[in-house]
Amino acid sequence: MDKSNPPALPLAVAAILGVFDKHASKGGDPTKLSVAEAKELIREQMGPMCEEAKNQPDVTQILQSMDFDGDGEMDIMEFMTFLTCYACACYGKVCEMKGRRK
Template sequence: MTTPTKTEVAMQNLMDVFHEYAKKDKHTLNKLQMKQFMETELGQLCKNKKNVESFDKMMKDLDFDGDGEVNFEEFVSFVAGVMFSCNEIYVKRKEQQAKEEACQLKK
């Protein structure tokens, strides 16, 4: 048996987290479950986003099929969007660190 790759482990973890918060019978997240997911799993990223109105808009934007709940496809789309934003910040920080290191080498 081979050891799963980092990507395979990440995928399994994402599925596990979704189903941990999802309704057992429907495999979807309602508004309360999505809010619990965000507060628990993304607390550091969402700590300044307590605005109910913006949460409602986000839920509406995520709900592609209009059923009032977030299915796995919609959930993955949300997580991907968060990851894109985090990656932009990561890249900018790495670029800034490289510039600072280059400046220190010149001194």
């Protein structure tokens, strides 16, 4: 492997984890995003894309639908599920969420 050109996926995962850690460490439990931290992360990282969307869902509603354990926060698994669904939507696919909390 050429060290001057590292693979894209490990770099992407490191970037995602870095963004999560940066926002989760601002207060409370450093392993979870509070609603305020998650809203800030979404505005900072996805703001322009969200503003261009025709149907702009309420961020709080999105976060509640991703809170599978009902603790009012988003852990790394819930965050990665959110990002997976977001990536599928960007790719033009609907994300089916099996076992989702109602």
